[in-house]
Amino acid sequence: xxxxxxxxxxxxxxxxxxxxxxxxxxxxxxxxxxxxxxxxxxxxxxxxxxxxxxxxxxxxxxxxxxxxxxxxxxxxxxxxxxxxxxxxxxxxxxxxxxxxxx
Numbered sequence: 890x891x892x893x894x895x896x897x898x899x900x901x902x903x904x905x906x907x908x909x910x911x912x913x914x915x916x917x918x919x920x921x922x923x924x925x926x927x928x929x930x931x932x933x934x935x936x937x938x939x940x941x942x943x944x945x946x947x948x949x950x951x952x953x954x955x956x957x958x959x960x961x962x963x964x965x966x967x968x969x970x971x972x973x974x975x976x977x978x979x980x981x982x983x984x985x986x987x988x989x990x991x
Contacts, residue, residue: 891932898965905930905958927958931965939964 892898905927912918918926928936942964943956950956 892935892965892969895966895970898962898969901930902962902965921955924955924958924961928955928961931961935965935969939968942968 892901909918909923909926913920913923931939939961943960944950946960946964947956
């Protein structure tokens with residue numbers, strides 16, 4: 890199931906922590922496995938939406954290493970908040986600096 894909004898992200902995050910934190914604390918999961926599980930819990934379409942932001946925040950991230958779960962959570966919150974894009978004023982010229990617009 891794809892993430893619909895910020896509430897879905899929070900619900901997934903909370904459920905993930907409840908189920909996986911005891912495994913991490915008891916050393917049945919490594920940090921790398923924990924990060925992988927969190928990332929893999931998102932639908933592939935959601936991962937596609939978040940990937941560019943994650944790479945922008947972590948440009949040196951090795952391809953073989955999963956993003957740290959907290960970075961993924963933060964990016965997911967922004968990506969699915971519904972208000973992360975600025976509304977465009979189509980009647981204003983694009984080449985005009987923002988400070989000159991009335």
